Amino acid sequence: MSAKDRQSIEAGESERRRIRNGELKGPTAGLAPGNVQANLVILPQALAHDFLRFAQANPKPCPVLAVSEPGDPRLPSLGDDLDIRTDLPRYRVWRKGELVDEPCDLKSVWREDLVSFALGCSFSFETALLEEGIELRHMTCGSNVPMYRTSIPCTPAGPFHGPLVVSMRPLRPEDAIRAIQITSRFPAVHGAPVHLGLPEMIGVRNLDKPDYGDAVPVRSDELPIFWACGVTPQAVIATVKPEFCVTHAPGSMLVTDLRNSKLAAL
Amino acid sequence: MSAKDRQSIEAGESERRRIRNGELKGPTAGLAPGNVQANLVILPQALAHDFLRFAQANPKPCPVLAVSEPGDPRLPSLGDDLDIRTDLPRYRVWRKGELVDEPCDLKSVWREDLVSFALGCSFSFETALLEEGIELRHMTCGSNVPMYRTSIPCTPAGPFHGPLVVSMRPLRPEDAIRAIQITSRFPAVHGAPVHLGLPEMIGVRNLDKPDYGDAVPVRSDELPIFWACGVTPQAVIATVKPEFCVTHAPGSMLVTDLRNSKLAAL
Numbered sequence: 001m002s003a004k005d006r007q008s009i010e011a012g013e014s015e016r017r018r019i020r021n022g023e024l025k026g027p028t029a030g031l032a033p034g035n036v037q038a039n040l041v042i043l044p045q046a047l048a049h050d051f052l053r054f055a056q057a058n059p060k061p062c063p064v065l066a067v068s069e070p071g072d073p074r075l076p077s078l079g080d081d082l083d084i085r086t087d088l089p090r091y092r093v094w095r096k097g098e099l100v101d102e103p104c105d106l107k108s109v110w111r112e113d114l115v116s117f118a119l120g121c122s123f124s125f126e127t128a129l130l131e132e133g134i135e136l137r138h139m140t141c142g143s144n145v146p147m148y149r150t151s152i153p154c155t156p157a158g159p160f161h162g163p164l165v166v167s168m169r170p171l172r173p174e175d176a177i178r179a180i181q182i183t184s185r186f187p188a189v190h191g192a193p194v195h196l197g198l199p200e201m202i203g204v205r206n207l208d209k210p211d212y213g214d215a216v217p218v219r220s221d222e223l224p225i226f227w228a229c230g231v232t233p234q235a236v237i238a239t240v241k242p243e244f245c246v247t248h249a250p251g252s253m254l255v256t257d258l259r260n261s262k263l264a265a266l
Numbered sequence: 267m268s269a270k271d272r273q274s275i276e277a278g279e280s281e282r283r284r285i286r287n288g289e290l291k292g293p294t295a296g297l298a299p300g301n302v303q304a305n306l307v308i309l310p311q312a313l314a315h316d317f318l319r320f321a322q323a324n325p326k327p328c329p330v331l332a333v334s335e336p337g338d339p340r341l342p343s344l345g346d347d348l349d350i351r352t353d354l355p356r357y358r359v360w361r362k363g364e365l366v367d368e369p370c371d372l373k374s375v376w377r378e379d380l381v382s383f384a385l386g387c388s389f390s391f392e393t394a395l396l397e398e399g400i401e402l403r404h405m406t407c408g409s410n411v412p413m414y415r416t417s418i419p420c421t422p423a424g425p426f427h428g429p430l431v432v433s434m435r436p437l438r439p440e441d442a443i444r445a446i447q448i449t450s451r452f453p454a455v456h457g458a459p460v461h462l463g464l465p466e467m468i469g470v471r472n473l474d475k476p477d478y479g480d481a482v483p484v485r486s487d488e489l490p491i492f493w494a495c496g497v498t499p500q501a502v503i504a505t506v507k508p509e510f511c512v513t514h515a516p517g518s519m520l521v522t523d524l525r526n527s528k529l530a531a532l
Binding site: 007041172173176177180181184192194195196197198201221223266 | 438439440442443446447450458459460461462463464467487489532
């Protein structure tokens with residue numbers, strides 16, 4: 001293990017410990033810089049296999065970083081001490097598709113049949129873009145990235161089906177080309193864009209009216225660039241209305257011990 | 267040396283022999299499929315160093331594959347038997363910027379101070395795009411790729427200066443993303459595009475009026491994608507009006523022994 005690996009592990013463990021102890025309740029953006037943060041989906045075992053098949057068939061919106069054993073709150077490949085019941089600042093608990101609670105831990109709702117999925121998140125590739133000096137408009141605006149339901153269907157699996165949701169970042173053409181090169185290196189965190197420049201082709205009629213997040217200005221010297229978005233599985237699960245489901249609360253991600261650069265394909 | 271290397275060498279040598287013997291006078295597109303073809307520039311030694319500096323500073327339009335010794339007609343790294351004086355179907359001889367002849371060999375004009383430059387050509391990356399099933403409109407139309415002088419200046423070196431010339435290929439957005447990934451692997455043959463989508467940003471006002479080549483239709487579900495073009499050094503040399511210069515005639519390239527896949531960075 002390299003010194004850098006040890007640093008990443010210490011940073012991940014330290015932030016999770018603060019979250020677990022209730023010292024940190026806010027959004028996780030900026031915590032353990034350079035470490036992978038993950039979207040969380042927890043489903044009963046009865047649905048887990050179909051969901052994993054769905055993710056496997058739709059790797060761009062649903063890049064799987066780790067899957068737990070049923071009932072096991074650990075995801076050791078993402079952090080030795082990681083306990084999925086306590087290590088996110090805030091969760092969303094869903095019953096039959098209804099949001100019923102936003103607790104700070106899952107101790108009171110944990111069940112022996114729950115399977116946890118950690119899915120790659122755009123934070124990782126956004127870090128790589130920022131390091132290249134590429135401006136991310138929603139960050140400049142201090143808002144959430146705008147997200148849109150597209151006319152592109154995901155590949156269905158069991159009860160899971162629905163449209164691809166995309167996030168949009170406006171970029172100048174030369175930055176768009178560089179961003180495609182950079183994000184292509186990160187297939188485990190949504191990878192290359194799925195579309196650019198002609199939003200109506202993917203069923204996005206009005207950039208000013210995102211289905212999730214906040215609109216951002218697109219300047220006349222910029223093109224809208226669209227990446228597959230981790231909201232896709234959440235939107236798909238919402239239509240299935242499982243009897244029980246947990247997700248991370250928006251912005252409250254799972255901080256892992258992995259370094260983003262470890263996810264780079266090249 | 268692998269069997270495949272041997273095949274590439276045999277194909278290159280065989281086509282150059284046919285050209286050298288006058289059996290093949292036409293364009294070289296499609297000869298020795300899979301082998302690298304190159305643009306040719308021959309300059310007096312007095313200008314060679316500045317031109318090489320210009321190419322070094324502008325690698326996207328001027329990717330240097332090989333440079334000869336002064337007066338030496340060989341480029342052994344591109345083919346053992348290669349003789350630059352005889353191995354292209356047709357040349358253009360320029361004196362003080364004027365096209366004075368289009369001979370089939372250079373025997374009568376060869377000088378002991380001439381330096382040959384073989385520059386990467388878009389044939390190589392177009393092969394990679396076609397292999398991926400991406401339509402190239404100018405091929406579908408049976409015409410030359412449209413090329414445009416841009417408002418982007420090349421980095422000058424000595425007397426060499428001038429605008430970047432780009433070639434344009436219309437692609438659907440998903441093909442554009444794939445094409446950026448593919449051509450990024452080929453930095454020695456122009457590499458990734460330099461622009462897409464907003465031609466006026468690079469000083470291209472009318473796609474229907476290319477400065478070189480032929481216009482092609484851009485459909486409503488396509489974006490114009492622009493790559494740095496090997497016509498750039500030719501246009502730049504024309505403004506310098508060297509007392510003597512040779513280039514390949516359009517479409518009559520140098521067929522080498524190198525396989526395109528050998529140029530792939532990844």
